[in-house]
Amino acid sequence: MFHKEGYKIIFGAFIVIVAGFLIIDGAVSLSWLRSVLMLILLVFFILILQFFRNPKRYTHINNLNVLSAVDGKVVVIEEVLENEYFKDKRIQVSVFMSPLNVHATRYPINGKIEYSKYHPGKYLVAWHPKASEENERTTVVIDNETYGKVMYRQIAGALAKRIVNYAEVGETAIQGADSGFIKFGSRVDIFLPLTADVKVKLNQKVRGGETVIAELHE
Structure with missing residues:
Protein backbone atom coordinates (compact mmCIF):
# COMPACT_ATOMS: atom_id res chain seq x y z
CA MET A 1 0.00 0.00 0.00
CA PHE A 2 1.27 3.45 -0.93
CA HIS A 3 0.37 6.84 0.49
CA LYS A 4 -1.84 9.00 -1.71
CA GLU A 5 0.78 11.78 -1.63
CA GLY A 6 3.05 9.53 -3.65
CA TYR A 7 0.72 8.52 -6.49
CA LYS A 8 1.75 11.27 -8.93
CA ILE A 9 5.44 10.93 -8.12
CA ILE A 10 5.35 7.13 -8.46
CA PHE A 11 3.54 7.39 -11.80
CA GLY A 12 5.97 10.04 -13.06
CA ALA A 13 8.95 7.98 -11.95
CA PHE A 14 7.53 4.91 -13.69
CA ILE A 15 7.26 6.83 -16.97
CA VAL A 16 10.83 8.10 -16.59
CA ILE A 17 12.12 4.59 -15.83
CA VAL A 18 10.39 3.07 -18.85
CA ALA A 19 11.67 5.85 -21.11
CA GLY A 20 15.14 5.43 -19.62
CA PHE A 21 15.11 1.68 -20.30
CA LEU A 22 14.14 2.27 -23.93
CA ILE A 23 16.82 4.93 -24.44
CA ILE A 24 19.53 2.83 -22.79
CA ASP A 25 18.53 -0.26 -24.78
CA GLY A 26 18.78 1.65 -28.04
CA ALA A 27 21.76 3.90 -27.33
CA VAL A 28 24.17 1.79 -25.27
CA SER A 29 25.96 -0.95 -27.17
CA LEU A 30 27.97 -2.48 -24.32
CA SER A 31 25.79 -5.09 -22.65
CA TRP A 32 27.42 -4.78 -19.21
CA LEU A 33 27.04 -0.99 -19.20
CA ARG A 34 23.44 -1.31 -20.37
CA SER A 35 22.73 -3.69 -17.50
CA VAL A 36 24.38 -1.40 -14.94
CA LEU A 37 22.43 1.67 -16.08
CA MET A 38 19.14 -0.22 -16.07
CA LEU A 39 19.90 -1.56 -12.60
CA ILE A 40 20.54 1.99 -11.33
CA LEU A 41 17.18 3.13 -12.69
CA LEU A 42 15.45 0.13 -11.14
CA VAL A 43 17.02 0.78 -7.73
CA PHE A 44 15.96 4.43 -7.96
CA PHE A 45 12.36 3.37 -8.61
CA ILE A 46 12.40 0.88 -5.74
CA LEU A 47 13.62 3.62 -3.38
CA ILE A 48 10.72 5.84 -4.42
CA LEU A 49 8.25 3.02 -3.80
CA GLN A 50 9.87 2.37 -0.44
CA PHE A 51 9.65 6.02 0.58
CA PHE A 52 5.92 6.35 -0.13
CA ARG A 53 4.87 3.05 1.40
CA ASN A 54 2.03 3.30 3.90
CA PRO A 55 1.68 -0.02 5.74
CA LYS A 56 -1.47 -0.79 7.68
CA ARG A 57 -1.13 -0.10 11.39
CA TYR A 58 -3.15 -1.72 14.15
CA THR A 59 -4.03 1.13 16.49
CA HIS A 60 -5.49 0.22 19.87
CA ILE A 61 -7.52 3.36 20.52
CA ASN A 62 -7.20 4.50 24.12
CA ASN A 63 -7.88 8.02 25.41
CA LEU A 64 -5.31 7.48 28.14
Whole structure:
Protein backbone atom coordinates (compact mmCIF):
# COMPACT_ATOMS: atom_id res chain seq x y z
CA MET A 1 0.00 0.00 0.00
CA PHE A 2 1.27 3.45 -0.93
CA HIS A 3 0.37 6.84 0.49
CA LYS A 4 -1.84 9.00 -1.71
CA GLU A 5 0.78 11.78 -1.63
CA GLY A 6 3.05 9.53 -3.65
CA TYR A 7 0.72 8.52 -6.49
CA LYS A 8 1.75 11.27 -8.93
CA ILE A 9 5.44 10.93 -8.12
CA ILE A 10 5.35 7.13 -8.46
CA PHE A 11 3.54 7.39 -11.80
CA GLY A 12 5.97 10.04 -13.06
CA ALA A 13 8.95 7.98 -11.95
CA PHE A 14 7.53 4.91 -13.69
CA ILE A 15 7.26 6.83 -16.97
CA VAL A 16 10.83 8.10 -16.59
CA ILE A 17 12.12 4.59 -15.83
CA VAL A 18 10.39 3.07 -18.85
CA ALA A 19 11.67 5.85 -21.11
CA GLY A 20 15.14 5.43 -19.62
CA PHE A 21 15.11 1.68 -20.30
CA LEU A 22 14.14 2.27 -23.93
CA ILE A 23 16.82 4.93 -24.44
CA ILE A 24 19.53 2.83 -22.79
CA ASP A 25 18.53 -0.26 -24.78
CA GLY A 26 18.78 1.65 -28.04
CA ALA A 27 21.76 3.90 -27.33
CA VAL A 28 24.17 1.79 -25.27
CA SER A 29 25.96 -0.95 -27.17
CA LEU A 30 27.97 -2.48 -24.32
CA SER A 31 25.79 -5.09 -22.65
CA TRP A 32 27.42 -4.78 -19.21
CA LEU A 33 27.04 -0.99 -19.20
CA ARG A 34 23.44 -1.31 -20.37
CA SER A 35 22.73 -3.69 -17.50
CA VAL A 36 24.38 -1.40 -14.94
CA LEU A 37 22.43 1.67 -16.08
CA MET A 38 19.14 -0.22 -16.07
CA LEU A 39 19.90 -1.56 -12.60
CA ILE A 40 20.54 1.99 -11.33
CA LEU A 41 17.18 3.13 -12.69
CA LEU A 42 15.45 0.13 -11.14
CA VAL A 43 17.02 0.78 -7.73
CA PHE A 44 15.96 4.43 -7.96
CA PHE A 45 12.36 3.37 -8.61
CA ILE A 46 12.40 0.88 -5.74
CA LEU A 47 13.62 3.62 -3.38
CA ILE A 48 10.72 5.84 -4.42
CA LEU A 49 8.25 3.02 -3.80
CA GLN A 50 9.87 2.37 -0.44
CA PHE A 51 9.65 6.02 0.58
CA PHE A 52 5.92 6.35 -0.13
CA ARG A 53 4.87 3.05 1.40
CA ASN A 54 2.03 3.30 3.90
CA PRO A 55 1.68 -0.02 5.74
CA LYS A 56 -1.47 -0.79 7.68
CA ARG A 57 -1.13 -0.10 11.39
CA TYR A 58 -3.15 -1.72 14.15
CA THR A 59 -4.03 1.13 16.49
CA HIS A 60 -5.49 0.22 19.87
CA ILE A 61 -7.52 3.36 20.52
CA ASN A 62 -7.20 4.50 24.12
CA ASN A 63 -7.88 8.02 25.41
CA LEU A 64 -5.31 7.48 28.14
CA ASN A 65 -2.48 7.01 25.67
CA VAL A 66 -0.65 9.36 23.36
CA LEU A 67 0.73 7.39 20.41
CA SER A 68 3.70 8.21 18.23
CA ALA A 69 2.61 10.23 15.21
CA VAL A 70 5.37 8.81 12.99
CA ASP A 71 7.94 6.05 12.62
CA GLY A 72 11.47 6.84 13.71
CA LYS A 73 13.78 7.24 16.69
CA VAL A 74 13.18 9.22 19.88
CA VAL A 75 15.83 11.97 19.98
CA VAL A 76 14.45 14.40 22.59
CA ILE A 77 12.65 13.98 25.91
CA GLU A 78 12.73 17.18 27.94
CA GLU A 79 10.71 19.86 29.69
CA VAL A 80 10.48 23.00 27.55
CA LEU A 81 8.69 26.33 27.41
CA GLU A 82 6.23 26.08 24.51
CA ASN A 83 5.80 29.59 23.09
CA GLU A 84 3.45 29.22 20.14
CA TYR A 85 0.19 28.05 21.66
CA PHE A 86 0.34 27.00 25.31
CA LYS A 87 2.78 29.68 26.49
CA ASP A 88 3.78 27.46 29.39
CA LYS A 89 5.97 24.47 30.21
CA ARG A 90 5.36 21.15 28.48
CA ILE A 91 7.10 17.83 28.05
CA GLN A 92 8.54 17.61 24.53
CA VAL A 93 9.10 14.23 22.92
CA SER A 94 10.71 14.37 19.46
CA VAL A 95 10.90 11.58 16.90
CA PHE A 96 13.43 11.79 14.07
CA MET A 97 12.66 10.15 10.73
CA SER A 98 15.35 9.04 8.31
CA PRO A 99 14.61 8.82 4.58
CA LEU A 100 14.12 5.06 5.08
CA ASN A 101 11.26 5.43 7.58
CA VAL A 102 7.54 5.50 6.78
CA HIS A 103 6.67 9.19 6.45
CA ALA A 104 2.92 9.18 6.95
CA THR A 105 1.83 11.23 9.98
CA ARG A 106 -0.95 9.91 12.22
CA TYR A 107 -3.08 11.56 14.89
CA PRO A 108 -1.52 10.74 18.28
CA ILE A 109 -4.77 11.06 20.26
CA ASN A 110 -8.54 11.39 19.90
CA GLY A 111 -10.21 14.78 20.21
CA LYS A 112 -11.28 17.98 18.53
CA ILE A 113 -8.75 19.81 16.39
CA GLU A 114 -8.50 23.20 18.05
CA TYR A 115 -5.50 24.69 16.23
CA SER A 116 -3.76 24.02 12.92
CA LYS A 117 -1.21 26.40 11.45
CA TYR A 118 1.51 26.35 8.79
CA HIS A 119 4.75 28.28 9.32
CA PRO A 120 7.22 28.93 6.49
CA GLY A 121 10.83 28.75 7.59
CA LYS A 122 14.35 27.43 7.18
CA TYR A 123 15.62 23.93 6.36
CA LEU A 124 18.07 23.30 9.16
CA VAL A 125 18.95 19.66 9.77
CA ALA A 126 16.05 18.12 11.67
CA TRP A 127 18.07 17.41 14.83
CA HIS A 128 19.21 21.04 15.16
CA PRO A 129 18.01 22.52 18.50
CA LYS A 130 16.37 25.48 16.72
CA ALA A 131 14.64 23.41 14.03
CA SER A 132 11.41 23.21 16.05
CA GLU A 133 11.02 26.99 16.00
CA GLU A 134 12.86 28.13 12.86
CA ASN A 135 12.24 25.45 10.20
CA GLU A 136 9.22 25.15 7.95
CA ARG A 137 6.60 23.43 10.10
CA THR A 138 2.96 22.86 10.89
CA THR A 139 1.51 22.89 14.39
CA VAL A 140 -1.66 21.04 15.40
CA VAL A 141 -3.40 21.04 18.78
CA ILE A 142 -5.92 18.35 19.67
CA ASP A 143 -8.26 18.81 22.63
CA ASN A 144 -9.19 15.62 24.42
CA GLU A 145 -12.07 16.67 26.68
CA THR A 146 -11.06 14.30 29.48
CA TYR A 147 -7.28 14.54 29.54
CA GLY A 148 -6.49 17.93 28.04
CA LYS A 149 -4.67 19.24 25.00
CA VAL A 150 -1.79 17.67 23.10
CA MET A 151 0.23 19.45 20.40
CA TYR A 152 2.25 17.86 17.63
CA ARG A 153 4.49 19.67 15.17
CA GLN A 154 5.64 18.41 11.77
CA ILE A 155 9.08 19.87 11.04
CA ALA A 156 10.87 20.02 7.72
CA GLY A 157 14.55 19.09 7.59
CA ALA A 158 17.46 19.60 5.23
CA LEU A 159 15.90 17.17 2.71
CA ALA A 160 12.20 17.59 3.50
CA LYS A 161 10.86 20.28 1.20
CA ARG A 162 7.15 19.73 1.60
CA ILE A 163 4.93 19.13 4.60
CA VAL A 164 1.36 17.96 4.02
CA ASN A 165 -1.11 18.57 6.85
CA TYR A 166 -4.73 17.36 6.70
CA ALA A 167 -5.80 18.67 10.13
CA GLU A 168 -8.63 21.23 9.91
CA VAL A 169 -9.82 23.25 12.90
CA GLY A 170 -13.16 21.98 14.17
CA GLU A 171 -12.80 18.46 12.80
CA THR A 172 -12.48 15.38 14.98
CA ALA A 173 -9.13 13.64 15.18
CA ILE A 174 -9.23 9.85 15.41
CA GLN A 175 -6.21 8.29 17.04
CA GLY A 176 -4.01 6.53 14.48
CA ALA A 177 -5.80 8.00 11.44
CA ASP A 178 -3.84 9.63 8.62
CA SER A 179 -3.12 13.30 9.40
CA GLY A 180 -0.49 14.19 6.81
CA PHE A 181 2.87 13.40 5.24
CA ILE A 182 6.42 14.78 5.35
CA LYS A 183 8.42 14.25 2.17
CA PHE A 184 12.02 13.05 2.44
CA GLY A 185 12.76 12.83 6.14
CA SER A 186 12.41 15.13 9.13
CA ARG A 187 10.99 15.00 12.64
CA VAL A 188 7.82 15.38 14.68
CA ASP A 189 7.64 17.00 18.12
CA ILE A 190 4.86 16.13 20.57
CA PHE A 191 4.11 18.49 23.47
CA LEU A 192 2.49 16.87 26.49
CA PRO A 193 1.09 18.13 29.82
CA LEU A 194 3.62 18.03 32.66
CA THR A 195 1.46 15.38 34.33
CA ALA A 196 1.97 12.96 31.45
CA ASP A 197 3.84 9.72 32.17
CA VAL A 198 6.36 9.28 29.34
CA LYS A 199 6.68 5.64 28.27
CA VAL A 200 9.58 5.85 25.78
CA LYS A 201 13.33 6.33 26.16
CA LEU A 202 15.95 8.20 24.16
CA ASN A 203 17.08 6.37 21.00
CA GLN A 204 14.08 4.03 21.18
CA LYS A 205 12.58 3.15 17.79
CA VAL A 206 8.85 3.85 17.56
CA ARG A 207 6.04 3.11 15.11
CA GLY A 208 3.42 5.66 14.15
CA GLY A 209 -0.08 4.78 15.32
CA GLU A 210 1.15 1.93 17.53
CA THR A 211 3.89 2.88 20.01
CA VAL A 212 2.66 4.53 23.22
CA ILE A 213 4.61 7.76 23.77
CA ALA A 214 2.96 8.71 27.06
CA GLU A 215 0.03 8.04 29.35
CA LEU A 216 -2.17 10.96 30.33
CA HIS A 217 -3.72 11.63 33.72
CA GLU A 218 -6.62 13.85 34.73
